[in-house]
Amino acid sequence: xxxxxxxxxxxxxxxxxxxxxxxxxxxxxxxxxxxxxxxxxxxxxxxxxxxxxxxxxxxxxxxxxxxxxxxxxxxxxxxxxxxxxxxxxxxxxxxxxxxxxxxxxxxxxxxxxxxxxxxxxxxxxxxxxxxxxxxxxxxxxxxxxxxxxxxxxxxxxxxxxxxxxxxxxxxxxxxxxxxxxxxxxxxxxxxxxxxxxxxxxxxxxxxxxxxxxxxxxxxxxx
Amino acid sequence: xxxxxxxxxxxxxxxxxxxxxxxxxxxxxxxxxxxxxxxxxxxxxxxxxxxxxxxxxxxxxxxxxxxxxxxxxxxxxxxxxxxxxxxxxxxxxxxxxxxxxxxxxxxxxxxxxxxxxxxxxxxxxxxxxxxxxxxxxxxxxxxxxxxxxxxxxxxxxxxxxxxxx
Numbered sequence: 001x002x003x004x005x006x007x008x009x010x011x012x013x014x015x016x017x018x019x020x021x022x023x024x025x026x027x028x029x030x031x032x033x034x035x036x037x038x039x040x041x042x043x044x045x046x047x048x049x050x051x052x053x054x055x056x057x058x059x060x061x062x063x064x065x066x067x068x069x070x071x072x073x074x075x076x077x078x079x080x081x082x083x084x085x086x087x088x089x090x091x092x093x094x095x096x097x098x099x100x101x102x103x104x105x106x107x108x109x110x111x112x113x114x115x116x117x118x119x120x121x122x123x124x125x126x127x128x129x130x131x132x133x134x135x136x137x138x139x140x141x142x143x144x145x146x147x148x149x150x151x152x153x154x155x156x157x158x159x160x161x162x163x164x165x166x167x168x169x170x171x172x173x174x175x176x177x178x179x180x181x182x183x184x185x186x187x188x189x190x191x192x193x194x195x196x197x198x199x200x201x202x203x204x205x206x207x208x209x210x211x212x213x214x215x216x217x218x219x220x221x222x
Numbered sequence: 223x224x225x226x227x228x229x230x231x232x233x234x235x236x237x238x239x240x241x242x243x244x245x246x247x248x249x250x251x252x253x254x255x256x257x258x259x260x261x262x263x264x265x266x267x268x269x270x271x272x273x274x275x276x277x278x279x280x281x282x283x284x285x286x287x288x289x290x291x292x293x294x295x296x297x298x299x300x301x302x303x304x305x306x307x308x309x310x311x312x313x314x315x316x317x318x319x320x321x322x323x324x325x326x327x328x329x330x331x332x333x334x335x336x337x338x339x340x341x342x343x344x345x346x347x348x349x350x351x352x353x354x355x356x357x358x359x360x361x362x363x364x365x366x367x368x369x370x371x372x373x374x375x376x377x378x379x380x381x382x383x384x385x386x387x
Contacts (some may be wrong), residue, residue: 215319
């Protein structure tokens with residue numbers, strides 16, 4: 001069984017995945033209470049599903065972009081489990097999870113999540129024979145800036161507020177907005193990507209796995 | 223107490239006790255997400271003001287200087303949190319950004335000492351206070367509000383002070 005944890009944003013997600021089924025999946029919105037809620041939620045999920053940590057043989061974690069504190073909470077938690085239980089660890093870029101839940105299309109895809117203060121973290125994906133492939137680094141921008149960048153037909157999927165949706169919908173000829181339910185970043189999808197990476201032997205070193213932080217103000221001194 | 227303009231006001235404190243009382247009144251008005259910046263040199267009364275704010279807000283914890291830990295959190299019995307950030311030892315804006323002030327603001331009000339060091343990463347709307355050492359016991363303070371929330375906060379503060387003094 002693989003345990004997947006995503007604390008990239010205000011949305012927290014937990015999933016158990018065994019290669020054939022998803023025995024448990026939990027998603028909720030937390031307002032800056034990730035530290036207090038994560039471990040009890042995992043204990044609750046394991047208990048409800050009727051398994052113990054002994055059945056967990058690998059860990060998947062979303063590594064961002066996202067918000068600084070919430071990403072750290074998830075990574076620290078997963079690294080603690082990895083080191084204590086000697087489990088393989090797989091880190092997955094958060095926007096890859098968003099992209100993987102969108103059916104492949106001939107359009108390009110903008111995967112987004114909330115980056116704070118009304119800005120979005122945006123990653124671009126193109127369709128390939130093996131699924132969506134990221135191109136270029138993720139960047140932060142407002143929905144207005146994203147709207148201006150869109151000149152060809154694209155799909156936009158991920159965390160969008162009602163305001164963001166309204167703003168992007170004005171480009172109705174070029175923008176296909178994923179529905180709110182499709183936009184939920186599912187930890188089951190993270191678990192599946194991480195499982196496939198694990199089966200392919202591509203694991204990460206716990207000591208060096210780092211979150212992807214997107215600094216907002218450009219040109220900050222390092 | 224001269225009013226410089228509608229969104230600014232000055233306060234002259236004659237003692238640490240008076241500074242603390244001003245802080246208590248301000249603290250009682252704070253809501254989650256409120257950002258209060260306290261600019262002033264060593265000895266200008268920042269810590270004394272923060273002690274008052276924490277008391278007025280209802281903190282259970284003792285106020286101490288967060289110079290070495292960067293951020294202190296003071297709790298209320300209902301689980302709410304008042305954060306107290308000292309930017310004096312922050313070495314870069316990137317480091318300050320990684321402290322995630324937005325997450326602290328989501329949990330409650332945030333007080334920042336040496337805010338001028340991290341000004342580019344602060345939300346534009348805020349209450350900014352300049353504190354100055356005048357003499358042994360005297361301190362002058364100027365408060366400026368930016369944004370509707372802070373204009374009404376400053377109005378409310380002004381009213382409690384006029385009403386009581």
